[in-house]
Amino acid sequence: MTNPSLDHTMDKQRLLRDLRQLGVQPGMELLVHSSLSRIGHVEGGANTVIDVLLESIDPAKGTLLVPTLTGSSADGPQHPPRFDTKESRCWTGLIPETLRLREEAYRSVSPTHSVAAIGKHAFEWTRGHEDCWTPCGYGSPYYRLCRRGGHILLLGVTLESNTTFHTVEEVVGVSYHLQSIPVTCAMTDVDGNEIVRQLMLHDWGTPRRFSVLEPALLAEGIMKRARIGQADSLLIDAARMFTYASARLMNDPRLFVSPT
Numbered sequence: 466m467t468n469p470s471l472d473h474t475m476d477k478q479r480l481l482r483d484l485r486q487l488g489v490q491p492g493m494e495l496l497v498h499s500s501l502s503r504i505g506h507v508e509g510g511a512n513t514v515i516d517v518l519l520e521s522i523d524p525a526k527g528t529l530l531v532p533t534l535t536g537s538s539a540d541g542p543q544h545p546p547r548f549d550t551k552e553s554r555c556w557t558g559l560i561p562e563t564l565r566l567r568e569e570a571y572r573s574v575s576p577t578h579s580v581a582a583i584g585k586h587a588f589e590w591t592r593g594h595e596d597c598w599t600p601c602g603y604g605s606p607y608y609r610l611c612r613r614g615g616h617i618l619l620l621g622v623t624l625e626s627n628t629t630f631h632t633v634e635e636v637v638g639v640s641y642h643l644q645s646i647p648v649t650c651a652m653t654d655v656d657g658n659e660i661v662r663q664l665m666l667h668d669w670g671t672p673r674r675f676s677v678l679e680p681a682l683l684a685e686g687i688m689k690r691a692r693i694g695q696a697d698s699l700l701i702d703a704a705r706m707f708t709y710a711s712a713r714l715m716n717d718p719r720l721f722v723s724p725t
């Protein structure tokens with residue numbers, strides 16, 4: 466099936482203007498979940514989008530992060546995930562897969578939920594993930610994004626792609642999110658060193674409905690909506706989202722669980 470948004474050609478100036486109008490500014494620490502095809506036809510493809518995103522945050526002042534997730538529903542004690550920082554392709558789209566392969570990119574070491582980053586604090590954002598007991602909880606890049614004034618851009622995707630809601634789930638301690646026992650995971654860092662850790666893994670069995678919070682996050686001014694090219698996009702203040710969503714989830718621990 467053809468994607469109608471590809472009929473429109475987007476250039477760098479247009480995309481940069483749209484990012485500015487949504488509120489992306491130099492100096493931001495920005496985690497981007499994306500769909501390239503939703504933007505419309507982009508001259509230069511994923512590399513152009515990465516260049517524009519970098520220009521929008523100014524890598525001398527801020528940092529661009531992308532999720533480079535590799536986990537699968539097969540992961541568990543019988544089938545421990547195997548992660549190689551250089552070799553493991555991510556399934557979160559062509560933009561993150563292209564960014565992680567850039568020479569200047571850093572990538573965190575996590576069996577399932579790694580991130581890649583370019584910019585001023587790229588090294589700091591990506592270090593230490595291998596020592597986090599849970600994929601998105603205390604100490605992880607997602608958690609620190611909420612604690613250090615970060616923003617999340619959903620570029621052509623919805624709140625269903627917002628991994629940082631798992632941070633909220635982990636910190637609140639919902640019952641359905643993690644597997645019941647730790648798994649021994651072997652990971653290879655960027656220099657080829659083997660790292661072995663016992664870690665709690667994501668349990669992929671529970672369908673979510675993160676978009677349930679969309680009206681409230683917009684009404685509270687925690688999230689803004691605009692188009693980047695042809696892509697319906699959302700810009701979120703991570704700290705305010707964390708505080709708001711945590712309070713809602715504590716009141717209703719099944720808030721994010723899809724009824725179907």
Ligand SMILES: CC(C)(COP(=O)(O)OP(=O)(O)OC[C@H]1O[C@@H](n2cnc3c(N)ncnc32)[C@H](O)[C@@H]1OP(=O)(O)O)[C@@H](O)C(=O)NCCC(=O)NCCS
Nearest residue numbers: 498499500501502503505506507510557558559622626628
């Ligand atoms: C799954 C997902 C990545 C698919 O989006 P997508 O736009 O179809 O795919 P990508 O972003 O990988 O971009 C590749 C597609 O862009 C399109 N494309 C190719 N060149 C292009 C160009 N120059 N300009 C615009 N689009 C182009 C093609 O359709 C290509 O798909 P194809 O290779 O199958 O032909 C997206 O829907 C998504 O979910 N993203 C968020 C993932 C995430 O962060 N999840 C977190 C989970 S907790």
